[in-house]
């Protein structure tokens with residue numbers, strides 16, 4: 001039953017489409033729904049009544065949990081206000097893992113603190129079976145000299161050569177600012193945000209489903225990383241943009257046979273378990289004890305092989 005949806009983008013109401021998908025059949029679900037902030041979408045009207053919006057959210061969240069496998073995870077992205085309700089819905093049928101704070105400044109909203117993060121709720125379907133891979137991001141470096149920006153309290157000798165483990169606060173991934181990188185869509189997410197989520201929670205060939213796929217961020221990340229995908233959006237125009245973009249992508253976000261996430265040709269996320277194999281692609285002094293970690297410079301990814309599959 002699920003086969004006809006795999007590696008497809010479906011134009012339709014995500015509730016109806018998900019209701020046609022069997023229990024426990026996809027590996028992860030990721031949703032970035034309309035935030036009910038009167039955003040100007042092509043067709044969808046983003047201004048439901050408060051209770052109506054929440055009632056609707058509860059329905060699709062319930063479907064997301066139902067169709068996710070016991071080994072899988074459920075991710076929902078939104079502003080903190082709505083996530084406080086979503087957590088209540090999710091706590092009924094899934095298990096809280098994290099509230100990821102994605103550091104992304106937004107416009108001032110009057111008499112309030114300046115909103116400075118979006119949240120991504122991260123739930124497991126079954127906490128004993130869930131797949132999870134620790135991930136790392138590169139040390140922050142001076143753009144000019146390439147040396148590490150932090151001195152890590154004099155403990156540099158113990159540092160990981162590539163970079164720290166990713167915590168629940170993500171400060172290194174920025175919203176898409178330049179119009180040249182944007183589609184005609186008011187809230188497109190950066191692909192490497194989704195690549196990080198996918199590397200952390202799935203294996204090659206796993207199925208990633210996004211019920212509000214917009215112009216395709218999640219499915220493009222999935223395809224680049226050799227995962228299968230299902231994308232749903234109510235708007236034909238966004239579905240067509242996604243299909244067109246997908247046709248130009250291939251599963252090539254890898255070094256040899258190791259899946260990694262790139263942004264502008266730099267590696268931005270790796271799995272901790274892959275470091276042993278990846279280390280050969282970085283310039284690391286031989287005697288680890290004598291290393292001045294401020295002086296380790298990774299080769300840029302341009303010089304790394306990027307394989308393209310047929």
Ligand SMILES: C[S@@+](CC[C@H](N)C(=O)[O-])C[C@H]1O[C@@H](n2cnc3c(N)ncnc32)[C@H](O)[C@@H]1O
Nearest residue numbers: 013014032033034188189212214215217233234
């Ligand atoms: C916040 S946007 C998602 C953007 C997406 N993450 C991206 O990076 O392009 C929400 C999307 O939900 C779609 N949408 C609204 N109601 C829907 C429904 N009932 N079923 C499926 N999609 C819907 C809208 O057309 C819009 O593209």
